[in-house]
Structures are given as C-alpha cells and as structure tokens.
Amino acid sequence: MNNREPYPETCFDSIPDIAMVWYQDHSEGFSLEEAIANNPDTHILITTLMDWSAANLQKLPKLELIITITTGTDYIDKAYCQQHNIKVLNTPGFTGASVAEYAVALMLAAAKRLMDYNHKVRTGDFQIFEHQGIELFGSQVGIIGMGTIGSQVARMLQGFGMNIVYCNRKPKESNLAQPVDLETLLSTSDIIFLTLSLNADSHHLLNHNTFAKVKPGAILISISPDDLIEFSALQEALSSGRLSYAGMDIHHEDSRFLTLPNTVLTPRRAWYTQAAFERRIQIFTQTLGDYMKAQ
Incomplete structure (x- = not known):
C-alpha cells in the first residue's frame, strides 16, 4: 500500500509463492x-x-x-x-550520499539567500541590497546526530574550510569533527544541521528552551522528521531573528510552514535520486x- 512515488509492480516477480495486490496512487484519490x-x-x-x-x-x-x-x-x-x-x-x-548532498544544498540556498535572489530577479528587481549572505569559510557548523548522514555532511563540509562540531545521543569517535554538548553546539554554531531520527527522546528536541540558547542569527538546516522541532518555537525563533534562516525538508502538508519567514522548504525529497x-x-x-x- 503506497500513496507516494510508484514502484514497478514487477519488482517481486522473482519471489515465489506470494500473491501480490498493489495499491499505488499518489493522488488525493488514494484511500x-x-x-x-x-x-x-x-x-x-x-x-x-x-x-x-x-x-x-x-x-x-x-x-x-x-x-x-x-x-x-x-x-x-x-x-x-x-x-x-x-x-x-x-x-x-x-539513501547513500543523496540526503547529505541535499542537506548541504539547503545550507547553500539559505546561507547565500538564493531563494530571495531568485524571487527578486523574476520580478524584475536586479538592485538587491537587503538580502546579504554569509561566507562559509571559517564559519562553525554544528551537527546534531553524527550517524551515517551526519558523518557524510561533515565530510562534505570539510571542503568548505568550516569548523565542524557535533553532538550525538551516544558517545562516538569521529576524525571529522569535534564532540561538544548540545548547549555548546547551539550557542557557538553559525549553522546547525539536524540529522536525527525521531524517537521519544528526540521529540521536540528543538523547543523554546533550546532555541533560546542558539547563537543569534544562526541558520538551521533540518532533514529530520518535523516533530523533532516544536513549531511555535521555530516560528518565534525565525520571527525574532534568533534564527536568520532555515532550510527544511518537511514531512507534513502543514500550511503553517508556508507562513514562516526566511525559509527554504522542500517536500521530503532529500533522498529522491x-x-x-x-x-x-x-x-x-x-x-x-x-x-x-x-x-
């Protein structure tokens, strides 16, 4: 039963002794x-x-x-x-490297204000001074979740000459980045990557309390499930300038996300290659x- 991207209905032909029934429909007609x-x-x-x-x-x-x-x-x-x-x-x-590459692309779009410039140019405005990007070289990146994807992100970001720190649920050695606690990561990082999966411990990991510790003007990049972030806290952080920008590959068709300022939003397609x-x-x-x- 699949209401998303369709798969070839021949993919199980080599498996004997099964009777397959396919329900594939990514339209609103799927029930x-x-x-x-x-x-x-x-x-x-x-x-x-x-x-x-x-x-x-x-x-x-x-x-x-x-x-x-x-x-x-x-x-x-x-x-x-x-x-x-x-x-x-x-x-x-x-996913291979696809999700990590996508996360880095979201970072570039946010840090360089690509969506803002694209919109301005398409409306005929080439005199753009209000949207200023940041230089990545020498900036600090904090990665929350140093699993496979987090490690791939760190490896890719080394090429930008960035200082990389991370925190992980369990102690983990890495030659790609420096381990720190979550509070230190939030308060010192110019760009924060959220690459954790969702469980009881990570639900609303980023909330009003944790956003209050974020370095003012930081950028948030998330390829994690939406529920790791408390929406009202994210909204407040973006509106107040605590976060200058966010790039998010979101799960849900939640219209509230469309009201968020300074965001790059995509429909859960980080893996889709x-x-x-x-x-x-x-x-x-x-x-x-x-x-x-x-x-």
Missing part, C-alpha cells in the same frame, strides 16, 4: 481505509509513511510482517505489533525474499 477494507487477509504488508496506528492494524488480523520502504518506522504502532507478534522491518541505507530509488527497490525486495526463504 487507505478502502485499501485495508479490500485486503483483510493480508499476511505481509509493504508500505510507507501512512497511518499505521492500532486502529488500522487491527483491521488486518492475519498480518505477520510489515516491511516499510522507509528508514524510519515512527508512524507504525510498534507496541501493537509486539503484542500481536507482527514483525516490523525497515529499509536502511538506501535515481540511484537511491533503485537501491531502495533492491533492499526491500531482498528483505521480502529473505523473509520468505526463512519460512
């Missing part, structure tokens, strides 16, 4: 309720970012496995799955094949 109602005998569900709460999962009483085509699984009620012996598998590592798309298919197909072989 998860209808897809569930028409497939009550589903044993294996391959899906993406949708409402997989207990209320929907209980309508699939024969379900034994969920394969998400995403890395994150926070939209699935894992407590319900555990209680009902439903295995949940994700699709890790498919041909190479990552093909890797994703390969990984979730292999995951299903391995599961079937083990049965």
Whole structure:
C-alpha cells in the first residue's frame, strides 16, 4: 500500500509463492481505509509513511510482517505489533550520499539567500541590497546526530574550510569533527544541521528552551522528521531573528510552514535520486525474499 512515488509492480516477480495486490496512487484519490477494507487477509504488508496506528492494524488480523520502504518506522504502532507478534522491518541505507548532498544544498540556498535572489530577479528587481549572505569559510557548523548522514555532511563540509562540531545521543569517535554538548553546539554554531531520527527522546528536541540558547542569527538546516522541532518555537525563533534562516525538508502538508519567514522548504525529497530509488527497490525486495526463504 503506497500513496507516494510508484514502484514497478514487477519488482517481486522473482519471489515465489506470494500473491501480490498493489495499491499505488499518489493522488488525493488514494484511500487507505478502502485499501485495508479490500485486503483483510493480508499476511505481509509493504508500505510507507501512512497511518499505521492500532486502529488500522487491527483491521488486518492475519498480518505477520510489515516491511516499510522507509528508514524510519515512527508512524507504525510498534507496541501493537509486539503484542500481536507482527514483525516490523525497515529499509536502511538506501539513501547513500543523496540526503547529505541535499542537506548541504539547503545550507547553500539559505546561507547565500538564493531563494530571495531568485524571487527578486523574476520580478524584475536586479538592485538587491537587503538580502546579504554569509561566507562559509571559517564559519562553525554544528551537527546534531553524527550517524551515517551526519558523518557524510561533515565530510562534505570539510571542503568548505568550516569548523565542524557535533553532538550525538551516544558517545562516538569521529576524525571529522569535534564532540561538544548540545548547549555548546547551539550557542557557538553559525549553522546547525539536524540529522536525527525521531524517537521519544528526540521529540521536540528543538523547543523554546533550546532555541533560546542558539547563537543569534544562526541558520538551521533540518532533514529530520518535523516533530523533532516544536513549531511555535521555530516560528518565534525565525520571527525574532534568533534564527536568520532555515532550510527544511518537511514531512507534513502543514500550511503553517508556508507562513514562516526566511525559509527554504522542500517536500521530503532529500533522498529522491535515481540511484537511491533503485537501491531502495533492491533492499526491500531482498528483505521480502529473505523473509520468505526463512519460512
């Protein structure tokens, strides 16, 4: 069941002994309720970012496995799955360098005010003095979350001659950047990258209290789930100038984001390259094949 970018319906042809039913529609006509109602005998569900709460999962009483085509699984009620012996598998590592490259692109767009200049030029204004960018060389970058993507970002930013610090949930050695605590990172960094996944500990990690510690005029770049950031706190930080700009690859169709000043917003497409798309298919197909072989 997939309401996003479509996948080739031949990708599981090499896996024997399965009867596949495809529900793929990225238009507003997609109905998860209808897809569930028409497939009550589903044993294996391959899906993406949708409402997989207990209320929907209980309508699939024969379900034994969920394969998400995403890395994150926070939209699935894992407590319900555990209680009902439903295995949940994700699709890790498919993004390669794509997300890190995108995060750096958001940084460049924000730091150099590219969206502002683009808008002005398209309206015939070539005398632009109110939007001044920043020089990246010698600036400090703080990366919150030094996992695979955070490490790739750090490696790319070394080429800009930037001073790189990071904080991580768990102690982690890195020859790419200097470890610091979160408060130090926020108060000293000119550009802050948020590259964490969402869990109970990271929910609203950036809130009114943490934004108050941010270096005035800093830039925020986020390729993390929206719920790591408290919206009202972000709104206040941008409006007050505590943050000078933000570049965000956002999850939700939340119209409030459209009212935010000084932002570059994109529709959760940081991963969306041909190479990552093909890797994703390969990984979730292999995951299903391995599961079937083990049965």
